[in-house]
Amino acid sequence: MNTRQTSIDCYNQIKKEGLLSKRRLEVYESLLSTAPCTSSEAIRNAKTTFGVFGVSSRFTELRDLGVIYEKDVRPCKVTGRNVIEWDLTDKLPIKEKSKKLPTKKEKKKQLMALIIKLGNDGELIEKDKKVLRLIYKIANNL
Numbered sequence: 463m464n465t466r467q468t469s470i471d472c473y474n475q476i477k478k479e480g481l482l483s484k485r486r487l488e489v490y491e492s493l494l495s496t497a498p499c500t501s502s503e504a505i506r507n508a509k510t511t512f513g514v515f516g517v518s519s520r521f522t523e524l525r526d527l528g529v530i531y532e533k534d535v536r537p538c539k540v541t542g543r544n545v546i547e548w549d550l551t552d553k554l555p556i557k558e559k560s561k562k563l564p565t566k567k568e569k570k571k572q573l574m575a576l577i578i579k580l581g582n583d584g585e586l587i588e589k590d591k592k593v594l595r596l597i598y599k600i601a602n603n604l
Contacts, residue, residue, distance in 0.1 A: 468552035498549040502540035527555040
């Protein structure tokens with residue numbers, strides 16, 4: 463295995479600047495020493511002992527961050543199955559797009575607007591209006 467200098471330089475910067483979480487960095491380091499390789503081959507040659515759960519998802523995360531890529535599909539030397547062969551890129555991780563979830567206040571505002579919109583529907587019968595008023599009072603106290 464002959465690791466490219468660009469991959470080594472990239473790894474050094476990732477480690478120095480703390481651009482990957484601990485577990486992602488461990489998986490990345492296992493790839494650095496064996497790439498191109500399958501996930502099972504990388505884990506077998508890792509310097510640390512990985513837990514059983516969550517390791518395969520780290521490969522997908524690293525791919526999504528742009529630091530590794532799916533090079534090929536081939537038989538794994540560990541499992542014998544046809545699996546993805548991974549390799550390193552010479553890129554730094556791209557910033558993950560954070561999924562901004564609405565705050566409780568924003569959710570309440572959306573709910574209140576929906577209740578008012580429903581209440582303005584001219585086709586509601588009195589029974590529905592009573593239920594809607596009750597929901598409005600409950601929602602308003604959140």
